[in-house]
Amino acid sequence: MKAAVFLDRDGVLTRLVPDPISGQYESPLTLEQVTLLPGAAAAVRRLRDVGYVVVGISNQPAAVKGVVKLGELERIQARVLELLGGESAAPDAFRLCFHHPEGSVPLLTLECDCRKPAPGMLLEAAEELEIDLGASWMVGDTDGDVLAGAAAGCRTLLIDNPGSAHKRAGFAHADAGVPDLATAVEIIVDMDKR
Ligand SMILES: [Mg+2]
Numbered sequence: 001m002k003a004a005v006f007l008d009r010d011g012v013l014t015r016l017v018p019d020p021i022s023g024q025y026e027s028p029l030t031l032e033q034v035t036l037l038p039g040a041a042a043a044v045r046r047l048r049d050v051g052y053v054v055v056g057i058s059n060q061p062a063a064v065k066g067v068v069k070l071g072e073l074e075r076i077q078a079r080v081l082e083l084l085g086g087e088s089a090a091p092d093a094f095r096l097c098f099h100h101p102e103g104s105v106p107l108l109t110l111e112c113d114c115r116k117p118a119p120g121m122l123l124e125a126a127e128e129l130e131i132d133l134g135a136s137w138m139v140g141d142t143d144g145d146v147l148a149g150a151a152a153g154c155r156t157l158l159i160d161n162p163g164s165a166h167k168r169a170g171f172a173h174a175d176a177g178v179p180d181l182a183t184a185v186e187i188i189v190d191m192d193k194r
């Protein structure tokens, strides 16, 4: 059994983008908006170098909400993987949930087991990749990330990204709060003595 670090995508690996209507920072919705956060690729490389399986875990409900086409979300994800791969930081696996219980696209509108805070994506990845969840970590920038990680039996770290403060109401208690992914990786490597 291997130890994994599960990583949320937007606000952890990629920059959040201000929504033109609400002004709140959200996931990128066009290819041009996809940029990696400084230090993100190096952090993924370090995790892989010390032996963790790295798995991206992301909710992407913009298509089911009718904001963009599903194909655009798939192109955006491909760009994220291309940017990480270009820096030798491709995760071992990546799982996305495109569902939402209150959507406008019938096929994707459902109460699923994978949308965080549910732990479904972590549980499925653990099964497929033979991951010991108790030896693993979830790193995210929202309460939903922490709740999903805890529900899966992982230790959790919460990144204090200023843009996603509206998604942190303090309902979830992470093992520690950190300013960025690089700091999260320092804590993980230190705690596990890797
Ligand atoms: Mg996020």
Ligand SMILES: [Zn+2]
Pocket: 097, 098, 099, 112, 113, 114, 115
């Ligand atoms: Zn889902």
